[in-house]
Amino acid sequence: MRSKELERILDTFNDPDGMITLWTIQREEAWxxxxxxxxxxxxxxRIWKEFVSPYRWMARLxxxxxxxCKCRYPIWAWCKKPxxxxxxxxPKGTKGVCLRIRVPISRVLLSDFGSWHLVLSKSLVPLxxxxxxxxxxxxKSWELIFDLRSINRSRCVGxxxxxxxxxxxxxxxxxxxxxxxxxx
Numbered sequence: 001m002r003s004k005e006l007e008r009i010l011d012t013f014n015d016p017d018g019m020i021t022l023w024t025i026q027r028e029e030a031w032x033x034x035x036x037x038x039x040x041x042x043x044x045x046r047i048w049k050e051f052v053s054p055y056r057w058m059a060r061l062x063x064x065x066x067x068x069c070k071c072r073y074p075i076w077a078w079c080k081k082p083x084x085x086x087x088x089x090x091p092k093g094t095k096g097v098c099l100r101i102r103v104p105i106s107r108v109l110l111s112d113f114g115s116w117h118l119v120l121s122k123s124l125v126p127l128x129x130x131x132x133x134x135x136x137x138x139x140k141s142w143e144l145i146f147d148l149r150s151i152n153r154s155r156c157v158g159x160x161x162x163x164x165x166x167x168x169x170x171x172x173x174x175x176x177x178x179x180x181x182x183x184x
Contacts, residue, residue, distance in 0.1 A: 001163070006148060010148065015105065019104055023077060023080070055074065061146075078162060095182055097181070099175050100175070103170065122138065126156045127150055128155075
């Protein structure tokens with residue numbers, strides 16, 4: 001990611017009372033339920049078994065870093081609009097929605113999407129070659145996924161190609177637009 005683009009995104013967080021625009025992909029049925037319930041929250045039912053532990057780790061970090069965060073599982077979003085022509089957003093054939101949302105910055109935790117996959121695979125997140133050899137604890141290294149500037153400069157895991165955001169919930173009134181699609 002170009003440094004100017006990264007800095008523009010991070011500058012948004014200089015105003016903790018500010019708002020940020022993000023995109024999230026949800027199943028159509030979850031979106032319909034959230035409108036009825038008045039809130040969109042992740043319940044963890046569709047998380048692959050091997051990813052439950054990393055998802056809970058992310059929720060724990062959100063509780064530590066975000067004020068009044070009470071979530072068991074995070075909702076994922078991105079700082080740029082996802083390309084719905086690509087696969088892997090949802091299981092093939094599933095009806096989904098891409099929601100453009102505007103939420104308070106205070107409810108968002110940013111991290112590097114690429115390095116997150118090292119957490120999912122329970123691997124070390126090394127910023128430098130020397131860290132591969134050191135006895136840095138695995139979970140301690142995972143916290144580096146939140147250090148976006150360092151990751152972007154790293155030759156081991158950088159530069160960043162995509163920034164992801166996690167948040168505990170979305171209120172339907174925070175949704176600016178809805179685009180339906182069928183997953184490929």
